[in-house]
Amino acid sequence: MSPTITEVDVYDIRFPTSEQLDGSDAMNPDPDYSAAYVVLRTDAPGGLAGYGLCFTIGRGNDVVAAAIGTLRPYVVGRTVDSVTGDLGAFYRLLTHDSQLRWLGPEKGVMHMAAGAVVNAAWDLAAREAGKPVWALLASMSPDQLVDLVDFRYLSDALTRDEALDILRRAEPGRAARAERLRKEGYPAYTTEPGWLGYSDEKLTRLAKEAVAAGFAQIKLKVGADLQDDLRRMRLARAAVGPDIRIAVDANQRWDVAEALEWMAALAPHDPYWIEEPTSPDDVLAHAAVRAGQPVRVATGEHVANRVVFKQLLQAGAVDFVQIDAARVAGVNENLAILLLAAKFGVPVCPHAGGVGLCELVQHLAMFDYVAVSGSLEGRVIEYVPHLHEHFTDPAVVENGRYQAPSAPGFSARMVPGTLADYRYPDGPVWQAREKRQELTR
Ligand SMILES: [Mg+2]
Numbered sequence: 001m002s003p004t005i006t007e008v009d010v011y012d013i014r015f016p017t018s019e020q021l022d023g024s025d026a027m028n029p030d031p032d033y034s035a036a037y038v039v040l041r042t043d044a045p046g047g048l049a050g051y052g053l054c055f056t057i058g059r060g061n062d063v064v065a066a067a068i069g070t071l072r073p074y075v076v077g078r079t080v081d082s083v084t085g086d087l088g089a090f091y092r093l094l095t096h097d098s099q100l101r102w103l104g105p106e107k108g109v110m111h112m113a114a115g116a117v118v119n120a121a122w123d124l125a126a127r128e129a130g131k132p133v134w135a136l137l138a139s140m141s142p143d144q145l146v147d148l149v150d151f152r153y154l155s156d157a158l159t160r161d162e163a164l165d166i167l168r169r170a171e172p173g174r175a176a177r178a179e180r181l182r183k184e185g186y187p188a189y190t191t192e193p194g195w196l197g198y199s200d201e202k203l204t205r206l207a208k209e210a211v212a213a214g215f216a217q218i219k220l221k222v223g224a225d226l227q228d229d230l231r232r233m234r235l236a237r238a239a240v241g242p243d244i245r246i247a248v249d250a251n252q253r254w255d256v257a258e259a260l261e262w263m264a265a266l267a268p269h270d271p272y273w274i275e276e277p278t279s280p281d282d283v284l285a286h287a288a289v290r291a292g293q294p295v296r297v298a299t300g301e302h303v304a305n306r307v308v309f310k311q312l313l314q315a316g317a318v319d320f321v322q323i324d325a326a327r328v329a330g331v332n333e334n335l336a337i338l339l340l341a342a343k344f345g346v347p348v349c350p351h352a353g354g355v356g357l358c359e360l361v362q363h364l365a366m367f368d369y370v371a372v373s374g375s376l377e378g379r380v381i382e383y384v385p386h387l388h389e390h391f392t393d394p395a396v397v398e399n400g401r402y403q404a405p406s407a408p409g410f411s412a413r414m415v416p417g418t419l420a421d422y423r424y425p426d427g428p429v430w431q432a433r434e435k436r437q438e439l440t441r
Contacts, residue, residue, distance in 0.1 A: 002081035003044035008072050008117070010065045011037040013414070014058060014424040015355065015387060016433060021197030022386055023057070023353070026223035027251040029197070031057035033387060034424070035355040036064040036113070037414060038120045042080055050124025051413040054116040055326050055354040060109075061424065067113035070100060075117065084125035088148040091118050091332035095150070107304035111329055118330025119360065123410035132405040133331070134366040138174060142167035145371075149336045150306075157310045163339045170374040177370045185401030186366055187376065188383040189217035189247070191353060193236065196221040200235055207239035214400030217245035217272065217380055223253035226262055233269045242270075248295075249275035252302065256288045263293040273298040273320055281308065286317035298322055301351035305329070306336040313344040320378075324351045325360035338368045347377065353384035358395040359411035362402045390418040 017023050018030035034057060040050035054064045074093055075083070083090050094114040095106055103110040126133045137145070146163050190213075193206035203220075210218050220236055222229040229248075236246055248271045254262060259277040273296045278285045280302035290297040300322030303309055312318045321341045323334050341348045350365050352358040358381075365381050373379075381402055388394035393411045396403040405411050421429050 002079040003042045003048060005040050005075055005078050005080060005083065006043050007039075007041045008068070008075050009039040009041060010068045011035075011039075011419055012062050012065045012424045013037050013355075013419065013422045014061060014430070015390075015422055016429065017386070018058075021195060023384075024195045024197035025221040025249065025251040026196060026253040028057055033355050034058050034061040035414075036061055036068055036116060037419070038068055038116045040075060040117075040120045040124055042124075044080070048080070048124070048127060050120040050122075050127065051410070052116045052118070052120030052123055052330075053326060053356050053360075053412060053414075054112045055357055057354075064109055064113055064116075067109045068116055070110075071097075071113060071117050080124065080128065083121050084128060087118075087121060087125060088150075088332060090121055091148070091329060092150055094118060095329050095333075106307070106329065111305065112327060115326055115328055115330040115333070118332060119325065119410060119412065122331045123412050127409045130408045132363060132407060133410045134363040134370070134405065135178070137331070137335075137363075137367040138178060138370040142171065145335065148332045149339065150332070151336075153307045154310055154336060154340070157314055158336075158340050158343050162343060166339055166342050166372065170371050173374055174370050177374065181366055181369060181404045182406075185398065185403045186362065186369065187380045188215065188397050188400055188402050189219060189245070189380045190215045190383050190385070191219040191221075191249075192383075192385055193218050194220035194232075194249075196224060200232070203232055204235050204239045207236050211240050211244055214398075215244075215383075216400060217247060219247040219249055219275070219382070221251065222248045222266070223250035223262070226265060229262070230265060230269075233266055233271070237269050245272035246270070247272045247275060247298070250277050252276045252279055254278050256285050256292070259289045260292045263289070263295050267294050271295050275299065275322070276302065280304070283308065283311045283315050283317050286312060287315045290317055290319070296320065298349065300324060301327060303327070306333050306340065309337045310340055313340055313346060318346065320349045321346050322349055322351045323361065323364060325357055325364060326354075331364070334364050338364065338372045342368075342373045347375075347379045348373070349379055350381045352382040353386070355387050356391060356412060356414075358383055358388070358402075359391050359393070362395055362405065363410060366402075366404055390414050390422075 296319035
């Protein structure tokens, strides 16, 4: 008999990263990287459970945690088989509650909460199957995969039959690509040198270290001050030489005219892409930025759902699609976005960093390579070397490449000590911080 899901545990976990300015950019000067962390507990002997999370940058993490709690009635008391046996139905159930849907639809806090629970169910399914999520997905037939997707609002750009064709075309090469992935890994780039709050000295040192560590691409945060950005771009270019790609990321800072002016000034230093030049909702502004200056446009980490990705692709507004594992409603919706990107021939270069985002999204990019796009051409996954020690199966990057995970699951499980130490606001790390602040008041 199948075990039952007995509880959905939700934790508000926060790390005081603002103390070091790690993660600082033009819109987010002092983030405390956080996770609303979900555990689907079961009554299976041996403690089978599913783990998932939403990434936030501090305040509001409790709001996401509360939103996850509203989904309990869809999960608690169900058999594991009834969830993992039809993950397409489970995803549609969570995203189409007739009352909760009013809070979106399919965007924002409620949608991210659904994503955390959907991803936890995928983690559970993969642990049960004894496979990493990328390999579990890559073992499914094209028919099984399209059943996971909600094609509502997509069919003017991608039909179920077209999706099937894409997956069937990639089927013959799956085994060879999985083999290559296990041997060679998947290309990564690093954002480590480029946080806006770092000094020139630290930027130069970290840029050189990134090249020495085997990365062929780094990324700089831009958008607060043009003269500073020109200086930092020159320093980075001098540090890495002409052959290493330098992407830049404005984190939504600009209107269109500002983006055009700024990128015209940076263009002589050969930026590889401009990421999030403007509002993530503004498809037409992205198209205008792409048309109005010479640097390629990337976006996606704040794109709310598959419908906005569809429009970005239909409008020819992006050169790179940056999926995020925890922004949309989990694996299922990201599968729709991977298929859309494949249909339009646009490479997927996932957003990562944060808390657990590298751990999760590597599975989606690797599955894309094995069973969807079938290509590594122009593709690279973001990597940031923070906070991996809090996971039981941390992402491993060697010589500038993500190594294919082999442990069963979605690499989403946190170590138990972290849940005790960093729980907000009552964990010892936050209690000690509160005391220090009282003393300086
Ligand atoms: Mg970014």
